Amino acid sequence: MSSNGIPGPDSEVALRVKAMESLLLEKGLVESSAIDELIDMFENRLGPWNGAQVVARAWSDPEYKAWLLKDGTGAIADMGFAAVQGEDMVVVENSAEVHNMVVCTLCSCFPWATLGLPPVWYKSAPFRSRAASDPRGVLAEFGTEIGADAEVRVWDSNAELRYMVLPERPAGTDGMDPEALAKLVTRDSMIGVTNVAPPG
Amino acid sequence: MNGVHDMGGMHGFGSIIEAVDKPQFHEEWERRTMGMVNAAMAGFQFSVDEFRYAIERMAPAHYLDSSYYEHWLEGTLTLLIEKGLFSQAEFDARITDLRTAYKGSQS
Incomplete structure (x- = not known):
């Protein structure tokens, strides 16, 4: 990295990226438009707002929730959020008794389709x-305190299997429709490091 | 392989919260790398498993001392060269060309 932190030809790593890109393009191994398209998809179209809709629907529709917990991949695909790399999705439910948290100890496996990068x-x-x-x-x-009587479960993701947490529906949300509920659901609550805060 | 990437249970890496709210991409080359690697995988140049294993084969000291998207860069370079899609010599020559072009533009 350059001493001033600005990428440029004096930044060795930026130069290496540029050299790799120019060879990939020159040899027709990737297309420039595909790179731009994937950057747009990961930055602008995949993100936690997708997962929030899945959670809100599960909170609102018991049948959907049962499907989601049994067959996460299928139930999430039903919302139009398909796996990016053919990975399977498992959704784990938080309750007063069990708190789930997701990690990838080996690298960075993450449910891209529902939470983005x-x-x-x-x-x-x-x-x-x-x-x-x-x-x-x-x-x-x-800032998340879990009572000593509750069990904490940690799920280690891998390339084929990605976990998402179904957080607990907060108090004070009776009568809210899925659209309003989805606005309460945060990315971190679906990783399980926080809970969903009540509205207001 | 029980390498340095297998971080579960290691001690001494410090606070998590310091990294909260950091931007997804600190520099433009990181964004390009993310797009490029995904485009290469989408075009079946290599699989996600090959990619991860290539990262895991980085020298341990380099792995720990480099950023996330540097891992992506180095893993991808390893695979592209191993698969013969371009050679190390071609890559080194391209670096030299880019440096020369930049110096030319500055003079």
């Missing part, structure tokens, strides 16, 4: 190293 902290060594060995400590860093 993983946040920087999810890919970081501190989270990857500690999520499984000290989950309550990790949750406390996010």
Whole structure:
């Protein structure tokens, strides 16, 4: 990286990326338009607003919720959010008794179709190293306290199997429609490091 | 392989919360790398498993001392060269060309 942090020819890594891109394009191994299309998809079209709609529907429709917990891949595809790389989705439900949290200790596997690209902290060594060995400590860093009588379960994602948390529906949301409910659901609550806060 | 990438249970990496709210891409080359690697996988130049394994084969000290998208870059370069899609010599020559072109534009 350049000393001023600005990418340029003096940044060795930026130069290496540029060299790789020019060879890939020159040899017809990738198309420039495909790169632009994928950047647009990952930045603008895939994101936690998709997962929030899945959660809101599950909170509103018991039959859908049962389907989602039994066959996450199928129930999520029903919302139009298809797997990007053919991976399977498993949805785990939070309750007063069980709190679930997702990690990828080996790298950064994440449910792209429903949550988009993983946040920087999810890919970081501190989270990857500690999520499984000290989950309550990790949750406390996010300001999430889980009662001693509740069980904490940690799910380690891999390339073929991606987990998403179905957070608990907060109090004070009776009568809210799925559209309003979806607005309450955060990315971090679907990774399981936080809970969904009540409205207001 | 029980390598340095297998971070579960390791100690001493510090606070998680410091990384919260960091931008997805710090520099434009990271965005391009994300798009390029996904385009290469979408075009079946290599699979996600090959990609991850190539990252896991990085030298441990380099792995720990480099950023997330540097892992993507180095893993992809390893695979492209191993598969003979271009050679290390071609890559090195391209680096030299780009540097020369930049110096030319500055003079």
